[in-house]
Amino acid sequence: MSDSGGPETGQQFLVSYVVDDAEWAEWVAWTLESAGHRALIRAWDAVPGSHPVADLQRTLASGARSVVVLSEAYLASATRGAEWEVGWATDPAGLNRRVLVVRVEDCLPPALLGQIQAVDLFGIDRETARERLLEAVVGGRRKPATEPGFPGGFQLPDASIGTLLPSELPQVWNVPPRLARTIHREEFLDAVRDGLSGTGTAAVCALYGMAGTGKTALAVEYAHRFADDFDVVWWINAGDSAVVAGQVAALGVKLGLSDDAGWSEVAASLNRERRRWLLVLDDVNELDVVDPFRPSGPHGRLLVTSRLVGLDSVGAAVEVGAFSKDEAVRVLVPRVEGIKETEAGWIADLLGYLPLAVEQAASFLVQTGLPPAEYVRLLIERLGSLLDRGRVADRPGVTVANLWRLSVARIQAERLAAVELLSLCAFCAADPIPLDLFTDGAAAALADGPLRRAAKDQLDWAETVGVLVSFSLARRAGSTLTVHRLTAAAVREDMTPADQAAATVGIIRLLAAGLPNASEDPTSWPRWRQLIPHVRAALDGIDDQCDVVTAGLVSRICDVTGRYLNQQGQSEAAVLYLERALALDESRLGPDHRDTAAACNNLGAAYISAKRTTEAIDLYERVVAGLERLPGVDHPDTWLAYNNLAEALRADGRTDEAIALYERIVPRFEAAFGVGDRAGLTARHNLACTYRAAGRLAEATGLLGWTLADAERHLGPNDSLSVLIRGSLADSLVVDNPDQVQPHERTVDEFQELFGPDHPRTLLIFNVPGRVDPVVIAGVIVGGWVVRWYEVCDGWRVDR
Secondary structure (H helix, E strand, O other): OOOOOOOOOOOEEEEEOOHHHHHHHHHHHHHHHHOOOEEEOHHHHOOOOOOHHHHHHHHHHOOOEEEEEEOHHHHHOOOOOHHHHHHHHHOOOOOOOOEEEEEOOOOOOOHHHHOOOOEEOOOOOHHHHHHHHHHHHHOOOOOOOOOOOOOOOOOOOOHHHOOOOOOOOOOEEOOOOOOOOOOOOHHHHHHHHHHOOOOHHHHEEEEEOOOOOOHHHHHHHHHHHOHHHOOEEEEEEOOOHHHHHHHHHHHHHHOOOOOOOOHHHHHHHHHHOOOOEEEEEEEEOOHHHOHHHOOOOOOEEEEEEEOOOOHHHOOEEEEOOOOOHHHHHHHHOOOOOOOOHHHHHHHHHHOOOOHHHHHHHHHHHHHHOOOHHHHHHHHHHHOHHHHHHOEEOOEEOOOOHHHHHHHHHHHHHHOHHHHHHHHHHOOOOOOOEEHHHOOHHHHHHOOOOHHHHHHOOHHHHHHHHHHHHHOOOOEEEOOEEEOOHHHHHHHHHOOOHHHHHHHHHHHHHHHHHHOOOOOOOHHHHHHHHHHHHHHHHHHHHOOOOOOHHHHHHHHHHHHHHHHHHHHOOOHHHHHHHHHHHHHHHHHHHOOOOHHHHHHHHHHHHHHHHOOOHHHHHHHHHHHHHHHHHOOOOOOHHHHHHHHHHHHHHHHOOOHHHHHHHHHHHHHHHHHHHOOOOHHHHHHHHHHHHHHHHOOOHHHHHHHHHHHHHHHHHHOOOOOHHHHHHHHHHHHHHHHHOOOOOHHHHHHHHHHHHHHOOOOHHHHHHHOOOOOOOHHHHHHHHHHHHHHHHHHHHOOOOOOO
16 A cells, blocks of 8 residues: 555545445545545436446546445446446556545455455444445554553553543532443434534523434433533433422532532532532423523533424434334344344334334343244234323333333232332323332331232342342332333323223322421422422322322322422412312312311412412401311411401501501400411511511511510521521611611522522512512412411421
8 A cells, every 4th residue: 555645625526336225335426525625426427418437438538536436236236337447547557546445334345346445334333334435435553642552461551541540430420320322323423512612592401202213312411422521411201391499409418508509500600619510400391391491601501302392492403213214124133132233123123213122121131031923913802992091202102101011911920019119100290209108107008918018128129129120121220219101101001091000099198198297398399309209199199089099199199299390489289289289178078177277268269379469368267267167266376367368368458457457456366376376477467468468667667576576486597487587677677777778788698598599588588579479488488387377276386
């Protein structure tokens, strides 16, 4: 081979190929022309009116080089030899390298071509193939730039290149591991790289497309491949917006912030320390989730995966489609021993080339050892009964569900407890499920059977969970278990209606036992963040026309869930659950029952938060009218209803009517329970706030000071009610005396510590324009103390 090739750019090439290799030929031609060369290729140049034979002769006569795209199909062709034989004849010794041979599959060149050193482009990634092709064009010796390693014995690694280990991941990192075997779809990874190359809006890229196309796998691969570009890489499962805050808070902890830090605080820390960061929002189901996370500085990048269209409004959008047949076959053949390419093609075709389904098929075949031909027959024979299971890549009846039924049958024979566990998980959300939802004290809520017995024995429980993990039906991460939504859907659809009803009731019983009742208590919120997606899934799956006992559990779960969501500023969502709770209580207990009145109170608080004050007033007036009849105007339940009605009137701007009600009930609370009672202190605080809303600042400040002294003396200075009253007093002092900022700053710190920086109460005390409305807080306060009041009436109280 000559030491020197021709000029590096501007050469002419004739691409010789057969139709079967047209895709390879076009890629070779494109690569050559992108490097500044000129390529003659039939697919592009044989246009109507052209003379292909004359073009061929002119090109070869001009000294163009030939590139032979070599394959078994090319060797079987009787017509392709003329395209390279001219080059061979003018350069038989290969001094000018007029003929280049690129192999696109493993084949043995014939005698003449066999004398030419070929370039192999198959079995490698695109970038490596490109480098090989262009190196072959330039030619030259391949002498390395550094001395090769000494082959005669042990040699220490060069300290300048570090240890011979994989590169270290960023210190702050929670990205899922790479798939052990997958097809790296380079065109999509390149598109993501381009999409994240800028700053601001250009630093956002979204992978979108139908479910199961491999968007998450691409995001995982991108994060791992370019991990060295970042100091912080954090993965957020964004399928349910209610759980995003908890995952952001976990990132805050990694950065040394509080365990309830919001994104604004996390982003400020990242920008302040100039950390290069990549945030991945996986499986976004609401466009509004993305906007707050868009980078505002030069160091941040945001990668989104979603089934939604329209994500180009936030940055670059890349649509991810199904596998090609070649990609699907390349997933199956290397993994499944003994499978033929024709069988792999049949399987991929039956699965609609959906990446998730093809990956799952490969796992199933490896795990079970089922012969591929038998697997193909099973797919064909069972498709007709699965038409109600959805679509795979627009193929009716070809679903992921069919794949998992076979695994479920296997574990049913091996461990019934695992089947029970999977059935219950199928009615949860696709988010991580805390395993202690089934164990510890919660085991008593399980129906008697294998799962209940397994949940009481640590070793039996570990093996039960392990069966699901080993059959790829679930993934365990520490103390949580995740079942993919497609797997869960398949399991649900394969259950009888009676089994579905039993599993739904089972999850309701577990959640009723495992949910914190004190949803207003900030210390309970981490647990709520874990369980809220599963609560929503369970409530969506249960019919309110159930037995009386289950209806009572559903009502309680709807009530505490609505109260929690109202505390988090999600008032409209809260209203839906609280309206459902009220309807259940009215049908079970009647409109005059004490629990029904409590449900009305809680719903009214959410109406106030949602600025639906007219509905809140109507609801509270209905409650007041009923309680005035029975048990009467002098009963504490009636005073409570007056307080709630007063709060609704204040939120509606009817402060004079609200003050009149408060001034009636505050003395009654104090006379009945003393000046240190929480309910009386709350009513007194509400009266003071109403004074302030009416412009009676001096009365408001005086009453707040008196109330705060009693609260700190009887409840303690760190009690949440004391902190709340102190915040109201600080606001009044600031309004009265703008120079008095020190008390207000102290209260801001207390609110951040107690409630978190993004809680509505904290935002109100911050007085952040446009972030929160005082009406919202009025509802939260009512919702907070209604529950405490009923706890007092039942003979016990919880400080929070």
